[in-house]
Amino acid sequence: MRLFLLPPDFHGQNSLTLTGNDSNYIVNVLRLKEGCQITGRDRDGKTYLLTVEKIKKGSCTLSAEPLEEAVETTDALPDSRPEKTIILYQCLPKGRKMDEIIKRATEMGVRAIVPVKSKNCVAEISDSATKSSRYSALVREAVQQSGSLVPTEVCESIALEEIPGHFKSKSEQKLCGLFFHQNTLEENQKNLLSLLEDPENRDCAYAVVVGPEGGFEEGECRFLMENSFHPVLLKTNILRCETAALYAVAAIQTISESL
Amino acid sequence: MRLFLLPPDFHGQNSLTLTGNDSNYIVNVLRLKEGCQITGRDRDGKTYLLTVEKIKKGSCTLSAEPLEEAVETTDALPDSRPEKTIILYQCLPKGRKMDEIIKRATEMGVRAIVPVKSKNCVAEISDSATKSSRYSALVREAVQQSGSLVPTEVCESIALEEIPGHFKSKSEQKLCGLFFHQNTLEENQKNLLSLLEDPENRDCAYAVVVGPEGGFEEGECRFLMENSFHPVLLKTNILRCETAALYAVAAIQTISESL
Numbered sequence: 001m002r003l004f005l006l007p008p009d010f011h012g013q014n015s016l017t018l019t020g021n022d023s024n025y026i027v028n029v030l031r032l033k034e035g036c037q038i039t040g041r042d043r044d045g046k047t048y049l050l051t052v053e054k055i056k057k058g059s060c061t062l063s064a065e066p067l068e069e070a071v072e073t074t075d076a077l078p079d080s081r082p083e084k085t086i087i088l089y090q091c092l093p094k095g096r097k098m099d100e101i102i103k104r105a106t107e108m109g110v111r112a113i114v115p116v117k118s119k120n121c122v123a124e125i126s127d128s129a130t131k132s133s134r135y136s137a138l139v140r141e142a143v144q145q146s147g148s149l150v151p152t153e154v155c156e157s158i159a160l161e162e163i164p165g166h167f168k169s170k171s172e173q174k175l176c177g178l179f180f181h182q183n184t185l186e187e188n189q190k191n192l193l194s195l196l197e198d199p200e201n202r203d204c205a206y207a208v209v210v211g212p213e214g215g216f217e218e219g220e221c222r223f224l225m226e227n228s229f230h231p232v233l234l235k236t237n238i239l240r241c242e243t244a245a246l247y248a249v250a251a252i253q254t255i256s257e258s259l
Numbered sequence: 260m261r262l263f264l265l266p267p268d269f270h271g272q273n274s275l276t277l278t279g280n281d282s283n284y285i286v287n288v289l290r291l292k293e294g295c296q297i298t299g300r301d302r303d304g305k306t307y308l309l310t311v312e313k314i315k316k317g318s319c320t321l322s323a324e325p326l327e328e329a330v331e332t333t334d335a336l337p338d339s340r341p342e343k344t345i346i347l348y349q350c351l352p353k354g355r356k357m358d359e360i361i362k363r364a365t366e367m368g369v370r371a372i373v374p375v376k377s378k379n380c381v382a383e384i385s386d387s388a389t390k391s392s393r394y395s396a397l398v399r400e401a402v403q404q405s406g407s408l409v410p411t412e413v414c415e416s417i418a419l420e421e422i423p424g425h426f427k428s429k430s431e432q433k434l435c436g437l438f439f440h441q442n443t444l445e446e447n448q449k450n451l452l453s454l455l456e457d458p459e460n461r462d463c464a465y466a467v468v469v470g471p472e473g474g475f476e477e478g479e480c481r482f483l484m485e486n487s488f489h490p491v492l493l494k495t496n497i498l499r500c501e502t503a504a505l506y507a508v509a510a511i512q513t514i515s516e517s518l
Contacts (some may be wrong), residue, residue: 082495108506109496146496193452193517235516236341236509237368237405243505247367250495250506251513257494258452
């Protein structure tokens, strides 16, 4: 635990009282005593030095002092942080794989994860209320563990055809859309490195579209290309879709942060 | 299932009889009938067209015909394969995380996975016999699922100090060693992209050294640098060590295969 994720209703007050899971986490999981300090982050990405002032049965009160630079206050945090915005459009995989993808993408600092329904999806978009609260818990846990300063969110599910509009609405930056496919779709198709090195595609917010178990259908690829999404062929083995998401994010993040 | 991994004692015979788990896999899991065909791969990386000739109780007999190019025979395989040799030196993580790392690294086509004992490892190198057979099963499953043509192996555990010698013994190619660290260790430290773009480090076999939960100690970093391993700082969040291994492999593979 390197960072305590503050509740959504916290907006910079001097003090806050936690109950339920949050209090339990501070008192019983982290075993903080009165006087102990921990770094906290609110939902806008601001960080605070939190001091445990009072522990009662079932609740605890913390004081909160805004911090200028979270990175300076804890030695466990790395020297550098991801700066590029990455949005993951993940076609719904089977079973609990989406949970795994959400955890890892959050850990890596993906800004938003959007479940997508595409032709080869076997999983249904349903019970979204239950999922949404489960998803929030997964994000919360991963943020706290990784000390991520990116306020990752899991969005409502959308259809593949809605991706271009959704992406435009999510960022004011220049946009660069990418989708990952097992086969070459264009003549002289660029690899990921040359795509990202292209001045056109630098300093963008990146959308990463990753297929479900069966991949994308031809019409879906055509649709994405017509909407300026670049096909990317990774020179690797066939990856399980949960590995593919992580692989794609790692590749984009490493290259875009290095240029 | 895209590829059947042939038993270690198969070396290109015209026919082979499978028993036990292998036979069960063909007959009951894949439900192949007599006359059905499947692609197989031996431990040297050669591929074969396998035809089920005879199914008996508890065993089955296959004929094997060498294939020139496995990629041509199945449409489920991607257009391109990883060509660079990557060896993962993974400091032993806690619990079952090593299993997860082995599965994913195999899927990505890592050539060898070497468990390493370093100062901050909590896990012990022990019960290596049990582990080795469990590890082989994990590799086998991941190779079959991913259709990887790389004959991944899990090596015996070694100490961190043995890495440089081990790496030299594993490849006749030019060598490039990298280790991943959360902090900047050298002035003007290069990022992964500029490191791999350096002509010195192209067309190499790559060693990737990934730390355990607590990272590397200062002395260990110094030792690795003295032995020509380059420190790499990834511009991402703190990653769990099982995520870090895959992140590192994905990043190196994408960049080195794109240059």
